[in-house]
Amino acid sequence: MPVFDQGYRRFEGTLRPRHALGALVWTAVRPRLRWWLWLLAAILSFYPGLVYAAITFITLAVGPDAFGGRNRLPEASGAFVAFSDNGDPSQLVAELLAPTTAGIVARLWRISEQCALAGFVLPAVACAGVIATDRATGAHQIYFARPVTRMRYLLSRIAAVTVFCSVATVLPPLLVWLETAALHDDPWFAAQTWSAPFAIALSGAVYAYFVSGVVLALSSTLRRPLVVGLATIFSYLFLQVVSAMIVHGLEDKRWRALDPQYALGGITAPLYGVALPDWLQTPWPWLVGLVVPTLLLAYVWSRLRAVEVAT
Amino acid sequence: MTSTAPVVRVTALEKRFGAVRALRGLDAAFPRGAVGLLGPNGAGKSTLLKVLLGLLEPDRGDAEVLGLRVAADPMAVRRAVGYMPEVDAYVSGLTGAASVRLAGILCGLPGRAAQQRAHEILYYVGLGEARYRRVEEYSTGMRQRLRFAQALVHDPELIFLDEPTNGLDPDGRDEMLALVDDLARHHGKSIVLCSHLLHDVEAVCEHVVVLREGTVALSGSVDDVRKLERGTFHVRVSGDEARFRAAAEAAGMHFAAQDGETLVVRVPDGAGAREIFRAAHAAGCVVRRLATVEQSLEGVFLRAVEGAAEARA
CATH class of the missing domain: 3.40.50.300 (P-loop containing nucleotide triphosphate hydrolases)
Incomplete structure (x- = not known):
């Protein structure tokens, strides 16, 4: 001995009541920033964005003849016409060849809407353990025995999920908007579409809210992060399959709202000024996209109460 | 404050x-x-x-x-x-x-x-x-x-x-x-x-x-709590132990615990080993072993725990 050869020194400053939300978010995000995650993010999130970016670049920089006419659009773009009844890519081609401001903004919505799966998979992989690991390692005792409220803790976990979800749902359309603004003939394009970044951010928040509900509910219930991640992705695909089966079985497209991609796309479309088809103009997208995650987060809240007391 | x-x-x-x-x-x-x-x-x-x-x-x-x-x-x-x-x-x-x-x-x-x-x-x-x-x-x-x-x-x-x-x-x-x-x-x-x-x-x-x-x-x-341990003895007697217990309790002693044949006896304040011998004599028993319990927190703690057990019983 002594082990304390440096001695103990008093802290001479003053403690200040702080929210420390940033520190809580950072401790949730920092350990999850791994190189392979970025690779996954790039593959999942930027694939549609990159295709759009390339098409935008070619169309705006090279000219309308780049594709040799509207019928020779690269096949990949056909996948992006989600709400088109017959999946006809000609609508997109028309927008690209004769871009209107509204058309370009609508394209940004399509990008974010097409990234819904990536916006699910990335947080599912990265944030599966955001509560489960804290439970396993007893980290809740570090938080709740200090001036950290349940609300602050929950917000920090939602923020962590939002960070990873936004990489998939906000970054690609935002980058395409920036690219378009940089390459567009009209120098006032950015001013004309000033609301686009806000629409992107808001729609990103809607996606993040939904994903947070699912990921955090599973993470606060299941023990192993791997199981949480798989269950999250499965729940998304399950809803898609169930939705498709009901739509085909009942021949009623309104059931598409059960599919998170359609539900969230339906909620966010008005932000970009995109008109919804009749069959999606129901309360169902709101129920699936906002009410369900609210209920799930209420469940997380009650789970955290139990954890707090058990600290 | x-x-x-x-x-x-x-x-x-x-x-x-x-x-x-x-x-x-x-x-x-x-x-x-x-x-x-x-x-x-x-x-x-x-x-x-x-x-x-x-x-x-x-x-x-x-x-x-x-x-x-x-x-x-x-x-x-x-x-x-x-x-x-x-x-x-x-x-x-x-x-x-x-x-x-x-x-x-x-x-x-x-x-x-x-x-x-x-x-x-x-x-x-x-x-x-x-x-x-x-x-x-x-x-x-x-x-x-x-x-x-x-x-x-x-x-x-x-x-x-x-x-x-x-x-x-x-x-x-x-x-x-x-x-x-x-x-x-x-x-x-x-x-x-x-x-x-x-x-x-x-x-x-x-x-x-x-x-x-x-x-x-x-x-x-x-220190004060340790003092509570004063007047506690480890006692082993030969003869009718039940009679010894009865005689000791009649003299105001308490039995805190038992470790095999050894009894842990606490005598009232002001009393000592002499009272234990008297109780043994009155019961027709012979004291085979008598030792004072070392003053430690352990005894006090054990008494508190036993008190809980007795209260439950």
């Missing part, structure tokens, strides 16, 4: 979990310095700590920590005290330094100060060389020290230590107790040491509070 005021004061504290009454009108005052909180499982120690940290709301009664009413501002209480949990607790993926820094920031330390304090405290608890290693790589003893460092980083006036020597080897245990002792004796920290290891409490604490079934069974300075 004056320097003589208790650091913790609870008044008529009640807490129920369904039909179970974890705290039964608990009244206690923890003076400054190192206080040992003792009690068998289910005595209410953990419930009391949770109430003091504002994690549990009492059904009735009031709790004050460092002059702050817990019910009024639990966050202020948590900011003012340090808490070392009993079980393993760490944030996955962080280094030792980052973990302690985080604890400091959560308690209100500015970022740079938290960073500096984290390094200082890690050296203090003997983890200076390991501070950049990830916590997952730490041994049990190192994690124990890390939790201690996290409780200390914001320089709290009062520190709750829940079984701080659990899982430590003898050297590690001595070092941990030396740190606790150093803080209490040389740096003016008040410490509530929650432990079932009486040796630990005897080694570092000046006061002790023994809980039993949600009430205070015993409270006072360690």
Whole structure:
């Protein structure tokens, strides 16, 4: 001995009541920033964005003849016409060849809407353990025995999920908007579409809210992060399959709202000024996209109460 | 708050979990310095700590920590005290330094100060060389020290230590107790040491509070409590033991425990071994062995525990 050869020194400053939300978010995000995650993010999130970016670049920089006419659009773009009844890519081609401001903004919505799966998979992989690991390692005792409220803790976990979800749902359309603004003939394009970044951010928040509900509910219930991640992705695909089966079985497209991609796309479309088809103009997208995650987060809240007391 | 005021004061504290009454009108005052909180499982120690940290709301009664009413501002209480949990607790993926820094920031330390304090405290608890290693790589003893460092980083006036020597080897245990002792004796920290290891409490604490079934069974300075052990004997008799017991109890003696054939007998104040011989003689027994019990906390604690068992019976 002594082990304390440096001695103990008093802290001479003053403690200040702080929210420390940033520190809580950072401790949730920092350990999850791994190189392979970025690779996954790039593959999942930027694939549609990159295709759009390339098409935008070619169309705006090279000219309308780049594709040799509207019928020779690269096949990949056909996948992006989600709400088109017959999946006809000609609508997109028309927008690209004769871009209107509204058309370009609508394209940004399509990008974010097409990234819904990536916006699910990335947080599912990265944030599966955001509560489960804290439970396993007893980290809740570090938080709740200090001036950290349940609300602050929950917000920090939602923020962590939002960070990873936004990489998939906000970054690609935002980058395409920036690219378009940089390459567009009209120098006032950015001013004309000033609301686009806000629409992107808001729609990103809607996606993040939904994903947070699912990921955090599973993470606060299941023990192993791997199981949480798989269950999250499965729940998304399950809803898609169930939705498709009901739509085909009942021949009623309104059931598409059960599919998170359609539900969230339906909620966010008005932000970009995109008109919804009749069959999606129901309360169902709101129920699936906002009410369900609210209920799930209420469940997380009650789970955290139990954890707090058990600290 | 004056320097003589208790650091913790609870008044008529009640807490129920369904039909179970974890705290039964608990009244206690923890003076400054190192206080040992003792009690068998289910005595209410953990419930009391949770109430003091504002994690549990009492059904009735009031709790004050460092002059702050817990019910009024639990966050202020948590900011003012340090808490070392009993079980393993760490944030996955962080280094030792980052973990302690985080604890400091959560308690209100500015970022740079938290960073500096984290390094200082890690050296203090003997983890200076390991501070950049990830916590997952730490041994049990190192994690124990890390939790201690996290409780200390914001320089709290009062520190709750829940079984701080659990899982430590003898050297590690001595070092941990030396740190606790150093803080209490040389740096003016008040410490509530929650432990079932009486040796630990005897080694570092000046006061002790023994809980039993949600009430205070015993409270006072360690020296005073040890004195309660005076007049306790290990006795072995030959003959009719039941008659000896009856005679002894008629003379005001109590039987605290029995270890095989050895009885633990406590004689009334002012009495001594002579009364034991008299009782044996009256019962027609012969005293084969008589030894005074060494004055330790253990006997007192055991009596408190047995008192609970008897009350249950």
